[in-house]
Amino acid sequence: MVARDPHRFVNELDQVAIDRLIARLEGRAKNAVFTRLFDKYAEHLAAGESTRVLEVGCGTGATLRALASRRDFSGKAVGVDQSPHFVAAAQKFAGEENLAGRVEFRVGDAHRLDFPDASFDVVFAHTLISHVTDPVEVLREMVRVVRPGGTIAVFDGDYASMTYASPDHELGQRMDAALVTASFNNPRIMRDLPRLMPELGLKLKAAWGDAVVEIGSGSYFRSFVETYAPYIKQAGLAPADLVDTWLAAQLQSMDDGTFFASCTYYTYLTRRE
Numbered sequence: 001m002v003a004r005d006p007h008r009f010v011n012e013l014d015q016v017a018i019d020r021l022i023a024r025l026e027g028r029a030k031n032a033v034f035t036r037l038f039d040k041y042a043e044h045l046a047a048g049e050s051t052r053v054l055e056v057g058c059g060t061g062a063t064l065r066a067l068a069s070r071r072d073f074s075g076k077a078v079g080v081d082q083s084p085h086f087v088a089a090a091q092k093f094a095g096e097e098n099l100a101g102r103v104e105f106r107v108g109d110a111h112r113l114d115f116p117d118a119s120f121d122v123v124f125a126h127t128l129i130s131h132v133t134d135p136v137e138v139l140r141e142m143v144r145v146v147r148p149g150g151t152i153a154v155f156d157g158d159y160a161s162m163t164y165a166s167p168d169h170e171l172g173q174r175m176d177a178a179l180v181t182a183s184f185n186n187p188r189i190m191r192d193l194p195r196l197m198p199e200l201g202l203k204l205k206a207a208w209g210d211a212v213v214e215i216g217s218g219s220y221f222r223s224f225v226e227t228y229a230p231y232i233k234q235a236g237l238a239p240a241d242l243v244d245t246w247l248a249a250q251l252q253s254m255d256d257g258t259f260f261a262s263c264t265y266y267t268y269l270t271r272r273e
Ligand SMILES: C[S@@+](CC[C@H](N)C(=O)[O-])C[C@H]1O[C@@H](n2cnc3c(N)ncnc32)[C@H](O)[C@@H]1O
Pocket: 007, 008, 010, 025, 029, 056, 057, 058, 059, 060, 061, 062, 063, 080, 081, 082, 083, 086, 108, 109, 110, 111, 125, 126, 127, 128, 131, 132, 133
């Protein structure tokens, strides 16, 4: 067996797994860690009257709906995702939130966007690029569909930095590597962006990193590990009983106040030359 990033291969998952990912994406968007990170760059996406915004890899639309709900957003937002199930969920949630006139969701592949050149003022990818088959191809498409002078924003985790503490350091290292390999196709891609961006015709306007750290208790990292640890077993990256014991110890440490986990996230704001 080999690792199959569940978001990359979402169209091969069964309904139970898809429903779990929908719940994870919606739950994550309500977590204070997540909203803090998005709010730090959302104003750069919302700027300007009638801005045309595209989110590539929008999932259930949680991030795009957060953008469209902002007071400073007066544009039109379009989301594209490869999963028809996620797109249907996104349409349903947008209707429930009375956002249907301001957001639109479509099924599509980030490697071959179905939009003419220069269709948007702003194109962004929020925790997409770590999952795709070919990140450079996706970035190239994002550049193609944004107008010259427009904004491209890329936000994602540097998942190679993700770590859950374990009293057995060797086991901890092994499980960190297994969890990251099972969950992300490109865990180091955010380190490559400063090198790739000039080659793609993008000028860096601003970039920053945020350490997401939970010490004592865990909510953000709880949801993450509960959702993705089963994929370690599926990929055969560690024996099932070892994964179960390690996961139980993580959850126990959250309950008894001794938990530690961290990961660095990066935001890049760029301008198409
Ligand atoms: C972690 S989710 C992020 C969803 C959303 N951006 C958010 O912030 O809630 C990653 C998303 O990327 C989508 N995805 C992965 N590869 C894709 C591709 N080649 N084309 C379009 N969407 C893709 C998955 O279907 C999934 O919805």
